[in-house]
Amino acid sequence: MNGAQRLERVTVVVVDDEPSSRESLTMMLEAEGARVVAARDAEEGVEAVLSRTPDAVICDLDLPAMDGFYLIQRLRDDEIRSNRAPAVAVAITGHTDEAYRLRSIGEGFQHFMRKPAQPERLIALLADAVGERAAS
Template identity: 40%
Template sequence: MGHGTEASSGAAGPAGGGPVSVLVVDDNEDTRVTLGMVLELEGFAVRLARDAPTALEAVAAARPDAVVLDIGMPGMDGWELARRLRELAPGGSRLLLVALSGYGRSADRERSEAAGIDVHFHKPVEPDLLVQVLAAARKFAARRQEPA
């Protein structure tokens, strides 16, 4: 694990439509792989990406329900990744974007909101809290449905 995008099968997830799919984007391999394993144990279908360009390819290939992303990545940071994910059509606006970052100042949270990130967690985050937020990804998407 840890190179490019890896697909993983999650355990049985929430009722209706199989497990919630989550893309984890972090340049730190230990963080990326560990978070992926924790989410799989919680029943999510998890894919991993080591950087923003790989994440953009992964979302274009198989749109997840949610993306958990680091902010402080080399090259394209998480804020720019979030802006680009929001621009993807169709459905970029329906992705649940969750920042999991060492950047925790109020200015960082404001930047996350401006970039289109829905939830900004400062590391370390309580796993149960992250799981609760991600489990609601499909309800979140339904509320953000774009007009037909």
């Protein structure tokens, strides 16, 4: 880090049922200036994305009850109905199967990362993608 907060004024919803993963992502993003809303399951995540219209969403694919694919479908449907620019969406998972990456992109995530997230890579990806979104 060079002291600059690359995610200043960026709202990010983090959805992960694993407390340590959710907390580490939250701390990492907040250290870069992001306003983070953390959710432990898809239902909480849907509520957060629909009520806050975030700049970005980081969502685990394997969640209890409803998975990350449910969340991204609800988010994308709401963005279309509200005529809003799509939030940057990153699927994050422990799965190494290429089918998960392909499905996540097909369902509406723009980016895919395997756990554990590499902090520098994730921050750079979000900063670039949110910057591009704001410029368009």
